[in-house]
Amino acid sequence: MKINTAYYLLPVILQNATFSIYGYYMRRKRYNSTHRKVSEILRNNEYISLEEHAKYQLELLKKMLVHCKKHVPYYQKLFLRIGFNPESVERLEDLNKIPVLEKKDVLENPEEFIARNLKKSDMILEETSGTSGSPLKVYWHKDFYSWIYALYEVRMRGSAGVSNNDKRANLTGKVLVPASQKKPPFWRYNIAEKQLYMSSYHLNDHNIPYYVKALQKFKPKFIIGYPASISPIAKYLIKSEDEIPSIIAIISCSEYLSDETRSIIEKGFRCKVYNHYGSVEWVAAINECEKGNLHVTPEFGIVEILDNKDNPVPNGQVGEMVCTGLLNYAMPFVRYRTGDQGAYPENDNGCGCGRTLPIFKSLEGRKMSYLTLPDGRLVGSAALSTAFHVENIIESQLIQDSIDSVKIKLVVTDKFKDNDREYLLSELNKRIFPLKINCEYVDCIDNGSNAKKQWIINRTADYTD
Known part of the structure; x- marks a missing residue:
């Protein structure tokens, strides 16, 4: 729908x-x-x-x-x-x-x-x-x-x-x-x-x-x-x-x-x-x-x-x-x-x-994994992922270092335009308002020492199941 x-x-x-x-x-x-x-x-x-x-x-x-x-x-x-x-x-x-x-x-x-x-x-x-x-x-x-x-x-x-x-x-x-x-x-x-x-x-x-x-x-x-x-x-x-x-x-x-x-x-x-x-x-x-x-x-x-x-x-x-x-x-x-x-x-x-x-x-x-909102709401990865029905995104990662904001790393194609970004932000705001969202464009997402990439990294709480 x-x-x-x-x-x-x-x-x-x-x-x-x-x-x-x-x-x-x-x-x-x-x-x-x-x-x-x-x-x-x-x-x-x-x-x-x-x-x-x-x-x-x-x-x-x-x-x-x-x-x-x-x-x-x-x-x-x-x-x-x-x-x-x-x-x-x-x-x-x-x-x-x-x-x-x-x-x-x-x-x-x-x-x-x-x-x-x-x-x-x-x-x-x-x-x-x-x-x-x-x-x-x-x-x-x-x-x-x-x-x-x-x-x-x-x-x-x-x-x-x-x-x-x-x-x-x-x-x-x-x-x-x-x-x-x-x-x-x-x-x-x-x-x-x-x-x-x-x-x-x-x-x-x-x-x-x-x-x-x-x-x-x-x-x-x-x-x-x-x-x-x-x-x-x-x-x-x-x-x-x-x-x-x-x-x-x-x-x-x-x-x-x-x-x-x-x-x-x-x-x-x-x-x-x-x-x-x-x-x-x-x-x-x-x-x-x-x-x-x-x-x-x-x-x-x-x-x-x-x-x-x-x-x-x-x-x-x-x-x-x-x-x-x-x-x-x-x-x-x-x-x-x-x-x-x-x-x-x-x-x-x-x-x-x-x-x-x-x-x-x-x-x-x-x-x-979850994002933590200022009023205590926890929004899980499956629910958040529904916001990423956006063309021209190759890969993404969400990093939360503070209770009032989240950074989104994006690997995008050459066709990714401002309207794609605005659509993504609009969909995310429907789900995680009032978190401030900062986008960072990167060539690749480093997995660090992990073989499997973590899509959400939340450093504000120990919440992972």
Whole structure:
């Protein structure tokens, strides 16, 4: 949902109406006959054998690679250069013949990854935000859109015992309430989808009791959102001994969920947390079941675990997640380096939930980090990253040395103009006002002694999860 200035000028009641009208439009778009068809496929596939999963994946892989050879310029050139023939693929392991794809390759030549046999009018444009600070435009085919929302319903919500027909609260990155607003309501209602959308940008000791009262009044069955946004409410519930009895599940998304944060959220809300892993690139989907195991959704992608030389690691060992999407024909990614880490179990002995979906041992994403605002609000990396949907930014880093300001290091292309800078500052001010923002343009961002770059460095407090 793109929010323009006119929205913020409306009274709250009309903002709620606008959000609900948009929700009604999106509900019709998401939950159509194609959605129902692919939902049934996902439900049926939950209980087929591992051998059948592998066979189905191989069929999807061959079909995708043939499509890439015929219609996607980047892969046409790559396959010709390395002498790779998709028709000769006989095993999933044959993927190893294709080099790993880096995000920078896509950023430098995005049009080369778009299928030439499909109309742009049949595609949906989305943007990554990610804590790398390097935004990437990704096209989804309209048919793939139905798969995404079928996944949410069957594998994500279904595993948690809830559905899209249940009342829910969201704590993610949309700026439906500007950061400058000082008084509640810090949320808006989407009546069409029984949704209470709560701001991730107003969470401090003074405001959190209002959030709790709103949740108690709305009575959602579940919450979905960033753990960095949900955990402060959980801490308040623990301290105050208050409760929200209607909530039976919390779905954590878009950020690394540590054991400590999971424990806090489960204790505060007195229910189970379900972890979800996905991305705008949609090269992989992983969801937690009611028995506490992570399951890969094999229809969406192939997840390889590689070492630092791009060789497969033994099951049980953590490595880099390199993934191949199997369903999005508009903009395919083959052997895409996600920047996250994970591991398969040494032995997949099945799960007590009864699903035969492959088990994933662990997800080792980037740790949560925050900016601290003068009034005590903490704004997490996932929420902040939604401001960086700006063209011509290669890389960024946020450094906070004082409670009233933040420095943003930017590596930009030659096409980066003043209007790009003004747009970025405008989006950030919606989220972190009244922090003063200072931009510094650099040729590269030094990682220091760390192999992995920290996107947010906050020297004002010890807050990192």
